[in-house]
Each structure stands twice: as C-alpha cells, then as structure tokens.
Amino acid sequence: MRLTVNGNPIEIDAEAEMPLLWALRDLAGIKGPKFGCGIAACGACTVLVAGQPVRSCVLPLGQVEGDVTTIEGIGRPGALHAVQEAWIVEQVAQCGYCQAGQIMSAVALLDEIPNPSDADIDRTMGGNLCRCATYPKIRAAIKRAAASTGA
Amino acid sequence: MSRAGKITRRVFLGAAGAAAAGLAVGYYVYRRPFPNPLEAQAGEGEAVFNPFVKIPTEGPITVIVPRAEMGQGVTTTLAALIAEELDVRLDQVTVEHGPAASAYANIGMLEEGVPFPRFDDSTIAEMMRGGMGVVGRFLAMQATGGSSSTTDGFTRMRQAGALAREALKAQAARRWQVDAASLTTAEGFVTNPATGETVAYGELALDAARVDLTADPILRDPAEWKLLGRPQPRLDMEAKVTGAPIFGVDVDLPDMVFATIRMNPHFGGTIRTLDDAGSLAMPGVEKLVIIETHLGNGFGVIARSTWHAMRAADAVQVEWERPDRAVDDDAIWAGLEAAVAGRGSNFRDDGDVETVFADAPRERMVEAEYRVPFLAHAAMEPMNATARFRDGELDVWAPNQSPTLTRMACAREAGISQENCRVHTTSLGGAFGRRLEVDYAVYATRLAMETNGRPVKVTWTREEDMTHDMYRPAAMGRFRARLGEDGMPQALDMKIASPSIIASLLPRLYPRLPVPGSDTAIVDGSFNQPYSIANYRVSGVVADNPGVPVGFWRAVGNSFNGFFHEAFMDEIATAGGIDPVELRLSLMADHPAAVGVVEKVADMAEWSASLPANRAKGFAFATSFGSWVAEIVEISETEGRIRLEKVWIAADVGRALDPSIIEAQLMSGALFGLSAAMFEEVNFADGRAVQTNFHDYDPLRIHQSPDVEVAILQNAPKMGGVGEIGTPPAAPALANAIFALTGKRIRQLPLAREVDFA
C-alpha cells in the first residue's frame, strides 16, 4: 500500500482491511494518533485525510483516499501550529492521551469555521472524549487559536 | 472520638513510638537505610548527589521525580520543589522518573489509611501517622495515589535540592578559600559576592558530590520562594501537544513483536476449551500463549502488529469456564441490602444516638436510603505493558502507579529475583487508581517468556479494559436524622455497606497474606466530616462480594460518601427549612478552613441571588485528603432536559505549590465526579460486566461540560492533596441542584436513570 503521510510517501506492507491507525502506529512508527476504543467512539485516533477529520481506527487502508496528516505533520517543537500554541498558552493537557485527537479535530474545525461559536465547538468536538475532562480549557484554546489566526 | 478509633490508637501506639524518631527527618529517611539507586548507573562525568539530583559536568541537571505523571502535573511540581532549593530555573533541569527503588517509597500515602479525621490534630493522631509511615517503609511502596505526592515530597524534595546546593557551595568555598556561608547561588552558579567570582555547578559537581555535610541544610522561608507558590508552565505540555511518543502504548524497541490478550470475563473462571487453528493460520500471527495466573486466565496472541494480534484473538474459538457463583446485579444488591441491615463497626460515635432516636417524633425524622453503582476507570489509554525477558533478566515498560509492586509481581511471574527485574515507568494516559494494579504488567511478563528474548508490547482492547477492571465498588447507605424544634439536626445516624477494596486488592498483590476484616474506605468521607452534631454515628459494614474485583478509583471511599453525606445533608436542610449553606456554616463553625471555603463559594456563585424559574443551584462540601472543598453547581432546564451551566469550586489546600496546576486538578476532579454522577454505571449479568466500550459506558463530553471557576485558599494549617479532592462534592452538588429545580430527590446514581441531560 502506498500512502502519503505528512507530505512523505510511505510504503506499507499490509492487508487492505488493516485500519489506518494500526498501520501508522505499528508499521510506520507514527505514534501521535492514539488507540482509545477501536469503534469510532472516542476520537483519540483522529487524523486528517484530504483535510477531513477521520477516525483512523475504523478506516481500512484500502479506503484511504488522499493525503494523511497526523499531529506530527501540523507542527513540531520550535515550529508549532497555531492550535498547538493555543493549547500551550491555555495549558490544556493533563494526562495528554486524548490531546493529539482533540487538536486534530480542532484543526479541522478551524479550517472549516475560522471563528467557531460554542455551538460549533459542541457539534464538532463531541466525538473526542477526554477522561481528564479538560473540556473548558479545550474550548478556551480553540477560541484563542481562532483569535490568533486573525479570523 | 469513636470507640474503634480509641482501640486502634492503643494497638498502634507501640509501633508508632518506636519508629517516630526515624521518621521525623526527611534527610534521614532518604540517606538511610535505603541504598541510593542512582549510584549504580551514574554515567561518565555525572555526579550523583542523592537519590533525586544528578549534575553532569556539562549539560542540564537531572532531577528524579519518582511519581507517575498521569495528568496531575506532578512532574512539574516536584521538580520545582528541588529547583527552588537548588537555585536553578525549571528550564535548566530535565526530569526522569527513575528506577523502582525503596528510596522513593511514598511514606505520605499510607498515613491516610488511618481511621482518624484528618483535622484531629492531637499528638496521638500524629504518632499514628508516624506508625503508618513505618508500614509504608516496610512495604517500600513507591506508589502514586491518595493525592499524596506533593505532601510526601514537600520536605524530602526540597531537602534533596538544598543538600546538593550546600555541597556545591562547600566545594566552591574550598576552592576559593572562603567561608561557604558567604557565598550565594542562583541559576546554576555559585557566586562570591565579595570578589564577583562565579563558578558553574557542573564544574564543581564531581568533587561536590563527595562533600560530607555535617548539618541538615536549612530550608528556605516560603517568603523567599521564586518558583513555588507561582504558576509554572508544565514541563510535559509541549510533548503532549506535539504527539510525542511518551506513553506506554508508544514504547518501541528493536526487534519488538506486538500482542493482545483475552482473559476470561467471568471473574475467576478458567479456560474450558480453546481452538486456535483458524487464528494461527491468519497472516502475521506468530503464536498463542495460554495465561494462567491468580489474577486471571486466558490467552495472548503474538503477531506482527497489534491489529493482527487483535484480529487473530477474535478468531480464537474459546469456551470460558463459569464459576459456580455467578455475579449479577440482583446478587450484588441483595448482598448490599443484607449488609446494610446488619451490624456495622462504628467509625464515629458521638453522643448517644440510640437514645435520641428512641423517642423521636415522626415529624422530626428524616430517613433515606442511597445507592451508587460500580464504576469503571476507563482511562483513555487502555491497559498495556511491554516486557523483555533475556538471559534471566526482565525489563518491563509500563504506565504504572507503583513501580516497586510491579517489579515484585513481574519478578514473581518470571521466577527471578527482584534484582534482575527493571521497571521503566512511562507517562500514563490516565489512571485514576487503575494503574496501582499489576495485572497488565504480569500478563506482558508471561508473554515475554515465550518470545525468545524479543520484547513484546501487549495492548488490551477497550473491551478487555472495561470488562477486566478493578471497579469502584457499589455501595448502599441507610441514613436517619432527628431534627430539633429549630430545624437543626440533633442526631445523625449513617450506616454504609460496600464490598471491601483492601480485601479484594491484597490477594492480588500478596496471594498468601490474610485479608483484613474491616475497611475504612467504606465510610471515608462520611465519618470524618467537620460537622458538630451532638449525636453523630457513622458505621460501616463490609458487604459480601460475589466475586467482582474492586479497587481504588479517584477519591476511593470519598467518591460515594461525598454523595451520601452531602445529599442527605441537603435533605436535612430541606426538612428543617434551613438554607443549605447556612446549615453548613452553623454546623462547621469550629473549623475555620471549612467555613472559609463555604463562604467563598457562596460568594463566587452569588448563592443568595434569585434565579429565573428554569434555573437552580445545588451546594455540597467535603474534606478529603487533607483539603477542604465546597462546590456549587448551577443547572437549567429546557424542554425537559437538564444542562449543567456552571460549577464554582472553592478549595483550601493549606499551601498551594502551583496554583494553576491545582486549579486544573480541581476542575478535572469535579468534572470526573459529575461524569460518573450523570452517566456512569457498570452492571453485571451472567457473571461478567455488561458494558464493554464507550458506546455503552459513555462519559461526559464537551457539549455536556459546564464552565468551571475555581478559587484556591491557603488558610488551613496543613498542606493537603489536590488530585482527588474535586470529586467528592460534585455528585451531591448536582443532585441537590436537581432537587432544587425539579423537587425530585434522586438517591441512586447515575442521575441519568431519572432525568435527561442535554
């Protein structure tokens, strides 16, 4: 299987039904996307495919159409994405396990709606669980990121 | 003081007296009798000052924070304790978790198991705390739990930093031929103010580490603190927003294979039949391994990826044996009902409760029965561990809350001595008490015995995680109060029944140790609240456990006693026609810290202001883990659906080492408690848990989450914990708000059984 992940072409030797999440994590060594439930109920595995947020735990490799972007692809230490910057200013993360998925969902939200309302946030972020319940800070960080990108 | 308390005092006096001398000084505790675990592994050019501080000739200083980072910010706060006294900036240090070692034992944690109200500051209670410290040292536990990390580390970590600083100064003094007391330190340099000379710590380190100090260093006055008491940016934040591979599931080792497990979901059952022919033939599958331990029975599948292992495990044809005694909800509640009707042990017995109730007129009585369900931890990171067994040596990488217990259990499973087992603690993707257990590490060890020295990473499915939890036990309470002419309670009598956590936990860790008969956790949060009521009895009954493994869950007994005590207090207030906040203020007048947080939260929430007809507020208070917390929840109702609008929290933690981390913990603790109160419940049928994943165990989500406002007070004379204290008052504050809004008194959780949430 050929994929483009974070701009890099990669070759994955696996069955077409293997979920993208596990191909990324176990075969390609890209560990930002996390396993939380395997049934599209928690959002920890969220990545972008062709710019759209998807739950990679239920997306078979054979159905990946478009470039894949993971948390590693949006920014790194020293060159953070505006959403990651906002996450740091608001000190959002606690255990941090859900946060790659939260951030990818937030990136997708802000791409679609640069200045989201509370209702927009509720509608698009409801699929991302956080057992540490950092929700108030996630909301604040999304609004901060929206403001910082000058929308 | 209760009768049980008096007896326990007597029993423990001897041990406490003998040990008090050795425990008084943190310096002594970590210099002796445990060896310094860092010495064996110090690198070239690296000076080891004590078990917490390593200074290399060049590059960043290493501080050891031997507590699990599971979201509570402990890495940052404990590192700041050392940095404060060492006189370095936080960005000059790197933090390591360090190995499993007795030198890192958590003496603070077991002290809280003492059946004394925390606010009872008598000498004997103090000595009792010392006595429990000995037990902690004896077990040499290195656990993260009981909200104890900062209280336990408060003196020890600062002393570690101060010792290194004084040694560095002594070495510089020798070099410059001056008095060490004349030198100053800042940002990693020693300076001689008289000459303006400076020298970097690294340059002094190798010689300084050999300096023998003659006196304990004097710790700084808090007024001089530069880091402590101020919000610090969390040291783990950047890694967590960039997807860095820091968790147990991210462990990556050369030549590693992947695995998953399937254990019999009928607790205690074995494998009856198993057919692996089809699954072993699947691509990418290497091996199936039978797992038989006292913790559970099942099998593991080893494959080229976690997914290949999970798919093959699904294909294994297995028939599980079912123990004769099937666990189901009916049996559990029958057991609790029988227990609560039986005799309890009194953990508090003030005045003469029986006599006061004997002639109570009906119209002055308040009576109620309360229930809470079993709960799962459902940490976001499913259980997992990686193990490698090679040449008689075992390495275990595990997101765990107790490295020394993990080491003990894994070495036992591998049949090797503990010296040949190393435990590497990763970051934890949530824990909430679940990762004090050792099962996931033991199963990984078992699989590692079958891979010819290759490391194996074992990741559980969510379904395995949820159906093989050590659950927060269900509990049931029967309560009655007698009110006086003025509406105030003259007597309060609470009896609480629940399966014993310690009786379930101990055999998992120490299969041969006898199980204790009573368990303070059953009444923790009810027997030790700071209310003055003339006749006040709280008794606990260990309920028969039909076989459900139960364990520590955020705030432990306080997680349900908070609901029991404070929802019933609200009933008393209603029956007596007294405002719930006023009732608390008059009953807690002897405890200024309690009064302080109640007044503060009432002020923040404008408790007495009137609200539109579709809105209401509820109040609750709880002291736990040495801190004092009051919460108010405001809700609204639209088209029959209840929405949580806002939560106000006022907490007195005695001393706030990092206000922003504490605020985040209080927010998290309260929302975690609200999530459970609103939605969470594990049912049992046919000998196993019914709920399996987040579709049927669906915690709080962002659209249901209220805004939270926190105030931190520092009036209490002692520093308390922070990680769990937000949880106990959350459920009752919400239930009381629902009563205020709808008139419906809900006495059984989760609340979603009775109301719809938006």
Ligand code: FES
């Ligand atoms: S792991 Fe994909 S949504 Fe939970």
Ligand code: FES
């Ligand atoms: S930060 Fe822990 S699950 Fe979200």
